[in-house]
Structures are given as structure tokens and as C-alpha cells.
Amino acid sequence: MTSATRRPGTPATPTFTASPAPEDSAGPPPRLIATDLDGTLLRDDGSVSPRTVAALSAAEEAGIEVFFVTGRPARWMDVVSDHVHGHGLAICGNGAAVVDLHGGPGAHRFVKVRELARENALTAVRLLREAAPGTMYAVEQTFGFNQEPAYPKLHMEIPGTLLPAEDLLAPDGPDADQPVLKILAFHPELDPDAFLEAARRAIGDHAGVTRSSPSALLEISGPGVSKASTLALCCAERGIAPEEVIAFGDMPNDVEMLTWAGRSYAMGNAHPDAVAAASGRTASNNEDGVAAVIERLLDSRR
Numbered sequence: 001m002t003s004a005t006r007r008p009g010t011p012a013t014p015t016f017t018a019s020p021a022p023e024d025s026a027g028p029p030p031r032l033i034a035t036d037l038d039g040t041l042l043r044d045d046g047s048v049s050p051r052t053v054a055a056l057s058a059a060e061e062a063g064i065e066v067f068f069v070t071g072r073p074a075r076w077m078d079v080v081s082d083h084v085h086g087h088g089l090a091i092c093g094n095g096a097a098v099v100d101l102h103g104g105p106g107a108h109r110f111v112k113v114r115e116l117a118r119e120n121a122l123t124a125v126r127l128l129r130e131a132a133p134g135t136m137y138a139v140e141q142t143f144g145f146n147q148e149p150a151y152p153k154l155h156m157e158i159p160g161t162l163l164p165a166e167d168l169l170a171p172d173g174p175d176a177d178q179p180v181l182k183i184l185a186f187h188p189e190l191d192p193d194a195f196l197e198a199a200r201r202a203i204g205d206h207a208g209v210t211r212s213s214p215s216a217l218l219e220i221s222g223p224g225v226s227k228a229s230t231l232a233l234c235c236a237e238r239g240i241a242p243e244e245v246i247a248f249g250d251m252p253n254d255v256e257m258l259t260w261a262g263r264s265y266a267m268g269n270a271h272p273d274a275v276a277a278a279s280g281r282t283a284s285n286n287e288d289g290v291a292a293v294i295e296r297l298l299d300s301r302r
Helices: 050-061 078-083 118-131 192-206 227-237 252-260 272-277 289-301
Strands: 032-035 065-069 089-092 097-100 109-113 136-141 145-147 180-186 208-211 217-221 245-249 263-266
Touching (some): 032 227, 050 065, 050 289, 065 227, 089 227, 118 192, 192 208, 245 252, 252 263, 252 272, 263 289
Parallel strands (some): 032 065, 065 089
Antiparallel strands (some): 208 217
């Protein structure tokens, strides 16, 4: 889940034990672990448990790179900045940016940006307004965040500018010198999954649409931009094949990544779409499900 919204209390979910699974030893030895953050690696209070910190460190010491792959913007990555180890890179904004976190809070460096062209963004806004009247928008950029006046206070920060989306996305609009990473579209009444389906039908190939919030909040990115496509680029640069990647996730914005990776795990608290996409399942985020798999993996290699 992206931290564009505060995560509400998680309803009770079945408990999944960390018993060995056939896929743990299948395929070549993993070279990279790709994990979502909210609802996956982080507990519901936003913390990284000591067990998870130890598992991530052990994986890096064993020569397995760990990539955080999240819907969060770069400026909200401080929660894991201390755990990026050697490479220091994270994939943010659902694949819209690759960020070097070595600089610490407020000093993150954008290594790669896959922007949403303003023309595509304006088309997506227009088409979704027609398909779902009452939709409200916010615009996420590399360093700025702006929103429409009616857009609810869903975020952990104060927007820089309050204007209609068409003005925010205009060529001479606020922060016009910054790339647009994604649009956030909120509807106060629609079912989240129904809203996602309607938006994908309406917007078509003009942009990529997904969601990671339990509310009717959609995340709209450039065509072809996803966690999976940017992770694939990063892996290709390192000579890492999909079958050498293990991925973890919990929401629809993780589906492509869970499908692309050679081995993948949906969390015990995962959305049904994530469960269907993954090759395995682990315990919930509050039960350190990512750490459980990493521990099993490293034990099997010893």
C-alpha cells in the first residue's frame, strides 16, 4: 500500500504459518529480494520489526540485494533509509522513480524518473471525470504535492497548491518544472475495486491505473509504468533474470511484480488479486511474513 493514505486498522485475517513451501527451494538461488513496504514489510504502525531488520541484513550479507518497491514518494522513505545497505536504491511511486536514499532525509537523489506526461495526465483526468463524476484529484511530482480544493486530507503533509487538476497539470501550472510522477484520484462513494475497474476501462492506454489503499483511491502513472516494469529495468542493468528474484506484496499495485518475479509471496493480509498473482503465501505483515521467508531461504542455503 502507498502511504498516500494513512493505513486504517487492519481487519482480522487468517494466520499463515512460516512452514517450508515447495517454492522456497525451486529454481536458481535468488540474487534479489523485491518487497513492498506498507502492508507487507512494515507493520500496521509503520515500523520495521527487529526480526525483519535482522532478516534484511542477513540477506544482504549473503549477497542477496534487497530492493524496496513501493507506492510511497521518495520523501516518505525515511522509515527504511537506514536499511538500504550497500546500493541504497529504492523504487518509489509505483515504478515512477528510482531513488538513491544514501543522502538521508530530505537529500534523496532521483536516479531514474518515468514521468506521466501532462498531456496523458489531462486526458486521464477528463476521461475519469466523465466515467466517475465526483472524483477528486491530487498530483504527485518529484518534489511537490498539490491537490484540488475538495480533495480530502488523506495525506501526511500539507499540499503546496490548491487548484483544479486541469490547472495543476497545465504547462504553466505550479511546479511546472517538475515531472509528474502520478495522479491520485479519490471517490467518496464508489467501491474501491469497482472504481479501479471503471477507471481502467475509461482511461485505457493513456495511463496505467492501480490502487493500494483500502479506500477508493486510485494511483495513475505513465503508460507501462509499474513496479514490475521498473524493477525489470533495474534487474536488467544488474544482469539479474526474473527467476533470480523473489517478490513480496499485498495489494493490486503489486500484482505485476508478483507475476513477473520467478518466486513471489502474497502476505496473509493480502488483497485477493495479489494472492492470485503470487506463487506462494506467507504470514501477514504484522507477523513478519517477509522475514519468515527470508529466514527459511537462508537456512536452506546453509
